[in-house]
Amino acid sequence: MTEALQTHYKINPASNETGYKSYEAGSFKFTRDEYFVSIVWPKGAHTMAADGFMRAMMRTVAWGFFYGTLSYDPVFGTTNHYGIVDMFAGTYHPVFKENGRDHLEKFKAEDLLELFRDLVDDWTNEGYDPFAAPGEDDAGQPWGRKNGNNADAVTRIRVTANRMVGLPGDAEIRTDANGFPQNRMFADVSSDQPLVEAEPGFEDEVAAFNLYDYLSRSDVTWNPSVCSVVKESLFCPTSEEFILPVEHGNDRCEWFVQLSDEITWEVKDKNTGKPRSRIVMRAGDVACMPADIRHQGYSPKRSMLLVWENASPRIPDMIQSGEAPVVAVQF
Amino acid sequence: MSEYKTVFGGLNDFTPGGVDAIDDNPKNYVFSNVFDVASRSAPYERVAVGKNLEYVIEVLRAEGQSPWYACAHDEFALCMDGEVEIHLVKPDDADVLVDPDSEGAVVLDEVPDGRKMGRIVLRRGHQALLPGGAAYRFEAGAPAVILTQTIQGPATVERWAEICQSESRPAA
Incomplete structure (x- = not known):
């Protein structure tokens, strides 16, 4: 080195x-x-x-x-x-x-x-x-x-909403009109929008959007984009198809919520690459990738995955010092 | 060739996968299923299914009318099954209702006094902002499922051993 x-x-x-x-x-x-x-x-x-x-x-x-x-x-x-x-x-x-x-x-x-x-x-x-x-x-x-x-294709900007997609001045929702047609594998996903009735003066705060429609129109795969933010908690949903192009070695706990369809994760030891687990995630499944593994996903049909990150820059040092856990929850 | 069918699952229609531990402890993955948790929850229990230091993801079985909640910071609600109505109110004195430095949702004892902000109706896949400093209430005519993005608070319920996979289980 x-x-x-x-x-x-x-x-x-x-x-x-x-x-x-x-x-x-x-x-x-x-x-x-x-x-x-x-x-x-x-x-x-x-x-x-x-x-x-x-x-x-x-x-x-x-x-x-x-x-x-x-x-x-x-x-x-x-x-x-x-x-x-x-x-x-x-x-x-x-x-x-x-x-x-x-x-x-x-x-x-x-x-x-x-x-x-x-x-x-x-x-x-x-x-x-x-x-x-x-x-x-x-x-x-x-x-x-x-x-x-x-x-x-190669200069696309990764979406990073400041508060939530669809809010005035924040990341835009995706539509046919702004160049985001539904993907061929999500043609059956409903594009209906939530009913939003804001009283005068609250138009910027009473807000909702169709996340599944938004994801069905993503033109990229394996590219988590920030869609909603609670301080350092980032919801980064993404559309997945074929293979995650890298084995991602975690430096913090990273959570997945499978919103649709199915992904298989091959999990290995972060340092040696030795196999540890094989995880099948189906619609509604939630799992945490510990901070000491590397993982690679396989999605046979285009699927929707909610990647949930804690973006705090302090976490890698906290994990090194033992202040933050390698496994998110002990039970 | 048939059309592609997108599988979202639901309260009465879910097939969890699982952790097949090769050289591992399956508990490390804190594996659960949103619909499974909601199917075994009382209405509006805010059951944590994800936890990253102070931050949590909660699952709520929406059924009937919820209590009123308030929260000092933004939260988000994603409807994963069914239909849920959200009523929002701007309390007259939000800082008295909830400590502005507090984290997580607080259950209110009574309907808050304040200005009506609006109403949102979510169906599957719709996500709403629950703005910080507001009070809100959910309502669902039939059982539905909500996923929240928030911070652990007094209303968050943790029962990991009951909801998570403990033994290695190859997916069927």
Whole structure:
């Protein structure tokens, strides 16, 4: 592990052969070809299929490294320390670790994010949407030589309501008119709106919206968006289809409420990747992911998942010190 | 090919999944089901099904008329089954009714004096703001299910051992 903050960032010119630029951050080097992404570090190298890598990198950028660890696969990933980010290879893989082939470097989060934004833009071809599930008609294909880009898809802004979606001045509800038709798998979801009768003077406070309709019109998958806020308690519902592109390693307890359909979660030990549990969540199920695991979800049909986060920046330190529990509730 | 069918579940129609612990304690996941909890609750018990330090998610079985509640901070109510009416009042002296520094919903002993703010009718999937400093009451003609986003307070009921999965159970 290198403790010093890395300051080397380099974007190399496009390859004459593939048309893609290559990237350097610290001593990590990233290149892609028609099918694969290669990651090289001083003690090793790693290859991933371009589709899985791009879906994971898209979330890394959109989420600003999110909470905790985003493992693209058992070898490569990032850990967010909120301002500082670890980029690692093999650090949480027992065999890499035991044989001294692991590597970790630290970066200023915003600087690394800037490089990754450029990478996502360059490595996304025309028509390919890394936010989409591969079965969607407009998902496109990640393969092939460099062929245009898809800036509209990769620069979507993650919705973060200040109080609640639909309130005056807050995040807008989604409609056909503002460009959010219902997804093909949610065509049966009712678009009826709640009855709201506000007395004069209370129009800004007497408010409601159809959350399920809102989710049925989401044009992204595995991208929790803040829809309502109670201090640091964030309701972040999201629509899920296919596979969560990363194994998410928690640095705090994270709750799920399955609002519709079904997701299977494979849960592993955060540090070793050793299997711990398999959880099937169906409509109405509630479960908490403890702070010492990594999890990856599989949603065979597009489903609605309420991700509930406590956004307090103090929690990782509280967990380290034992002040906050690894498991949310003891009973 | 058939159309896609979205499954939401309901008070009389739920099939929970479960935790299949491979090398783990299933209790770590605090696994429950909203509809199962509501089916076994008294009307308007505010049963915690999620807890993250001071914050909670509560499940309420809405049936008939609830007591009046007040809360110093915003809360939210998501209707997960049935139909629920919400009546909102701006109390004449909200700070006397509820300590402005307090957390969680408080049950009021009587109908609060104040200005009528409005009325909301929620059906499945609808979410309402319960604004901080307001008083509110739920009403449901038939059993319905509400999920709240709030902070643990005097009205929150915890009975985790009764509602959560304790043994490893592969989903059927």
